Amino acid sequence: xxxxxxxxxxxxxxxxxxxxxxxxxxxxxxxxxxxxxxxxxxxxxxxxxxxxxxxxxxxxxxxxxxxxxxxxxxxxxxxxxxxxxxxxxxxxxxxxxxxxxxxxxxxxxxxxxxxxxxxxxxxxxxxxxxxxxxxxxxxxxxxxxxxxxxxxxxxxxxxxxxxxxxxxxxxxxxxxxxxxxxxxxxxxxxxxxxxx
Amino acid sequence: xxxxxxxxxxxxxxxxxxxxxxxxxxxxxxxxxxxxxxxxxxxxxxxxxxxxxxxxxxxxxxxxxxxxxxxxxxxxxxxxxxxxxxxxxxxxxxxxxxxxxxxxxxxxxxxxxxxxxxxxxxxxxxxxxxxxxxxxxxxxxxxxxxxxxxxxxxxxxxxxxxxxxxxxxxxxxxxxxxxxxxxxxxxxxxxxxxxxxxxxxxxxxxxxxxxxxxxxxxxxxxxxxxxxxxxxxxxxxxxxxxxxxxxxxxxxxxxxxxx
Numbered sequence: 001x002x003x004x005x006x007x008x009x010x011x012x013x014x015x016x017x018x019x020x021x022x023x024x025x026x027x028x029x030x031x032x033x034x035x036x037x038x039x040x041x042x043x044x045x046x047x048x049x050x051x052x053x054x055x056x057x058x059x060x061x062x063x064x065x066x067x068x069x070x071x072x073x074x075x076x077x078x079x080x081x082x083x084x085x086x087x088x089x090x091x092x093x094x095x096x097x098x099x100x101x102x103x104x105x106x107x108x109x110x111x112x113x114x115x116x117x118x119x120x121x122x123x124x125x126x127x128x129x130x131x132x133x134x135x136x137x138x139x140x141x142x143x144x145x146x147x148x149x150x151x152x153x154x155x156x157x158x159x160x161x162x163x164x165x166x167x168x169x170x171x172x173x174x175x176x177x178x179x180x181x182x183x184x185x186x187x188x189x190x191x192x193x194x195x196x
Numbered sequence: 197x198x199x200x201x202x203x204x205x206x207x208x209x210x211x212x213x214x215x216x217x218x219x220x221x222x223x224x225x226x227x228x229x230x231x232x233x234x235x236x237x238x239x240x241x242x243x244x245x246x247x248x249x250x251x252x253x254x255x256x257x258x259x260x261x262x263x264x265x266x267x268x269x270x271x272x273x274x275x276x277x278x279x280x281x282x283x284x285x286x287x288x289x290x291x292x293x294x295x296x297x298x299x300x301x302x303x304x305x306x307x308x309x310x311x312x313x314x315x316x317x318x319x320x321x322x323x324x325x326x327x328x329x330x331x332x333x334x335x336x337x338x339x340x341x342x343x344x345x346x347x348x349x350x351x352x353x354x355x356x357x358x359x360x361x362x363x364x365x366x367x368x369x370x371x372x373x374x375x376x377x378x379x380x381x382x383x384x385x386x387x388x389x390x391x392x393x394x395x396x397x398x399x400x401x402x403x404x405x406x407x408x409x410x411x412x413x414x415x416x417x418x419x420x421x422x423x424x425x426x427x428x429x430x431x432x433x434x435x436x437x438x439x440x441x442x443x444x445x446x447x448x449x450x451x452x453x454x455x
Contacts, residue, residue: 010323020367037355038362043369045325048218056323056373058307059366060354062284104314165285165313 011045011055011080012109013156016092019055019082020044021158025063026096026142028072036063061160070174074099078158079138080112088130091115093156096142099164101176106162113152197388198271200417204386205286207268207311209379211246212319215259216375217304219294222260223248224377226290228268228311229351234286235271242268248295257375268311286311289350292324292377300342303327305374308353315385321378325371 011019024039042059065074076099080092093112100106115133117123126132140146169176198204214222227243236242244266251258272283288311292304305324312318327345328334338344351357355364 018370033362036362037364040363041365041367043325043366043371045371045373046328048372048374054323054373056325056371058323058325058353060308062355105312105318163285163310163313 010159010161011057011156012159013055013080013082013092013112016082016156017055018044018046019080019092021057021059021078021080022138023059023061023076023078024139025074026077026139027065027074028067028069030069031065031067031072031074034064034066037061038063073101075142076160077138077142078110078112078160079135080156080158084127084130084132086128086130090130090132091134093158094135094138094141095158097160100162101164101166103164103166103176106164107159108162109157109159111154112156112158114155116151116153118151198386200388201274202387203272203274203389205268205270205272205311206384206386207270208382208384209266209268209288210381211262211264211266211290212378212380213259213261214249214292214375214377215254215257217251217258217260217292217294218374219296219302219304220251220258221248221295222251222292222304223295224262224264224290224292226288227350228270229287229289229357230270231284231286233273233283235273237269237271240269285313287354288379289353290322290377291350292375296342298342302338302342302344303346305377306347306350306353307377309379312381312383315383318381318383319378320381321376323376324374326374328370328372330370 011021013019021042022040023042025033027033037060040059040061042057045055045057047055061076075096077094077096079094081089082092084090091114093114095110095112097108097110100108115135117126117133122133135141166176211224211226214224224246225243226245230236230242244264246262246264249260249262251260253259270286274283288309289306290308291306293301294304295301303326305326307322307324309320309322312320327347329345334345347353349356349358
């Protein structure tokens with residue numbers, strides 16, 4: 001079965017400006033991306049005087065996956081970067097969310113977090129030199145292992161809107177809709193369309 | 197009724213309003229981009245421009261209500277070779293521009309909208325951004341003279357049409373967030389596949405699954421059509437035969453049967 005999604009991004013980082021993001025997909029072994037963008041870097045967006053708190057990337061994320069197994073369902077990992085006071089490019093947040101199961105339009109607002117330095121001295125030097133602690137591979141936020149040794153601070157949100165289309169889920173016997181959606185009282189809606 | 201293996205998408209759309217923009221006298225210019233397997237009838241206009249509308253203040257924002265209706269009729273045909281991949285849905289690209297006192301226009305924002313894959317009513321508010329250049333000169337020029345950096349290829353808002361590859365990078369391109377545009381779309385889908393779906397009311401099987409089997413069905417359909425044509429030709433030929441030939445053949449049959 002396959003799944004596709006196309007989604008723009010909308011960050012909310014109060015107090016920060018000139019942000020860009022990198023995204024990538026993390027998926028299991030049975031998943032293969034067949035078409036579309038697997039990774040991307042967005043443009044640098046800034047706030048305007050008209051709406052000083054909103055930031056918009058509208059970065060399209062068009063991807064199609066093929067799989068034989070729901071294990072390893074794709075997650076999108078987003079990392080946001082921006083300049084600090086001295087002009088260095090530093091990380092502003094990491095976040096990850098699973099691509100929704102059900103077809104249709106979904107909006108997800110994911111909270112982001114940023115790694116923290118272990119000691120006060122390191123905190124000061126990293127602020128000064130612009131070499132803040134960051135993950136060597138952002139994909140680590142998509143899994144739970146190895147997190148017990150990290151310390152992070154929450155910072156900001158990113159809103160992703162997904163448009164998911166699936167194929168052959170029913171054919172393979174997968175059920176993703178809650179059982180009350182199969183209520184025959186929804187019948188009149190589909191009946192009306194047959195008239196055409 | 198559509199041919200088997202075809203989905204007809206009929207959209208009654210409306211550009212409702214644009215809000216949160218810096219300048220007044222806004223208008224929206226949009227066009228629809230059709231991916232490979234999509235087509236539209238010859239009369240179908242795939243682009244449009246709204247009227248120029250002055251804004252009014254509503255709360256914190258300045259809103260311009262366009263109420264600009266448009267209709268789209270598009271056909272999706274599932275090809276045999278692309279049964280494995282999922283179809284790409286058409287995208288509506290739009291730009292918001294403002295007209296100043298000197299009749300010069302400036303770009304207020306670019307945005308894009310993927311047409312919804314599910315039928316029904318959809319109210320969508322799409323935020324937009326406009327390209328900016330570093331430094332004060334470009335902004336001063338925009339304020340005093342009018343004119344602004346524009347995108348040469350509006351499909352850059354999503355994936356540029358000339359882009360091939362897996363990793364898109366827009367790094368280095370600077371934009372500023374501007375307002376948003378609200379669309380209301382009423383989507384209707386028609387396909388032979390829906391008729392079969394009524395029998396299995398319980399499963400909300402996607403029409404895409406059923407369109408897939410139609411390459412075989414369409415070849416069966418074309419065989420049936422060819423048979424019908426041949427039969428018609430035979431009937432016409434039979435009519436044009438001289439009558440006595442038919443009657444003698446009938447009498448010889450009788451004679452054969454007698455003894």
